[in-house]
Amino acid sequence: QKEVEQNSGPLSVPEGAIASLNCTYSDRVSQSFFWYRQYSGKSPELIMSIYSNGDKEDGRFTAQLNKASQYVSLLIRDSQPSDSATYLCAVRSGGYQKVTFGTGTKLQVIP
Amino acid sequence: DGGITQSPKYLFRKEGQNVTLSCEQNLNHDAMYWYRQDPGQGLRLIYYSQIVNDFQKGDIAEGYSVSREKKESFPLTVTSAQKNPTAFYLCAIPILQEYEQYFGPGTRLTVT
Numbered sequence: 001q002k003e004v005e006q007n008s009g010p011l012s013v014p015e016g017a018i019a020s021l022n023c024t025y026s027d028r029v030s031q032s033f034f035w036y037r038q039y040s041g042k043s044p045e046l047i048m049s050i051y052s053n054g055d056k057e058d059g060r061f062t063a064q065l066n067k068a069s070q071y072v073s074l075l076i077r078d079s080q081p082s083d084s085a086t087y088l089c090a091v092r093s094g095g096y097q098k099v100t101f102g103t104g105t106k107l108q109v110i111p
Numbered sequence: 112d113g114g115i116t117q118s119p120k121y122l123f124r125k126e127g128q129n130v131t132l133s134c135e136q137n138l139n140h141d142a143m144y145w146y147r148q149d150p151g152q153g154l155r156l157i158y159y160s161q162i163v164n165d166f167q168k169g170d171i172a173e174g175y176s177v178s179r180e181k182k183e184s185f186p187l188t189v190t191s192a193q194k195n196p197t198a199f200y201l202c203a204i205p206i207l208q209e210y211e212q213y214f215g216p217g218t219r220l221t222v223t
Contacts, residue, residue: 103153
């Protein structure tokens with residue numbers, strides 16, 4: 001079983017719609033959760049971090065965490081063509097510096 | 112990109128040759144990491160170093176070696192023992208309290 005799982009996509013949404021990206025993780029003691037955006041040929045860049053259950057909003061982005069269900073999601077409101085990229089979910093387990101990455105979901109925003 | 116530089120951006124080598132990838136940082140961080148990215152497999156940890164003169168194997172260290180003689184430098188050598196060296200190699204430092212990874216621009220290595 002993969003430690004961090006994401007649907008590879010592609011997820012296609014029309015411009016202006018809400019894009020919903022999902023991630024599940026297997027280690028129940030995980031305590032830090034991250035979303036990265038990676039454009040083709042570029043390195044990943046951090047867009048959101050979330051540590052406690054509930055929602056965290058930053059501009060058009062909302063991260064949602066449900067530790068009981070071992071589930072973390074990223075919502076992108078008012079999706080723009082410039083949001084087209086691969087989104088990586090990453091998880092850090094408590095007391096350890098290692099961060100485990102999912103394989104990423106490719107998002108396509110159609111103008 | 113910011114305070115992490117990786118060179119070169121593209122690197123081509125013949126099979127059987129060792130190759131060293133550079134990672135330099137000017138952010139004065141103690142910890143540095145090396146990841147490998149393959150299509151459809153996400154990022155996998157090769158080696159990490161928490162302090163000068165110390166480093167630990169990650170999940171896929173076989174066929175790789177590192178050194179950490181200076182705080183600002185963490186070079187990765189891909190040896191001829193690495194069976195599938197062609198990949199995108201990323202150097203990272205943990206920038207925040209929860210070890211959020213801040214990545215360099217990466218080096219794309221092609222071995223033929």
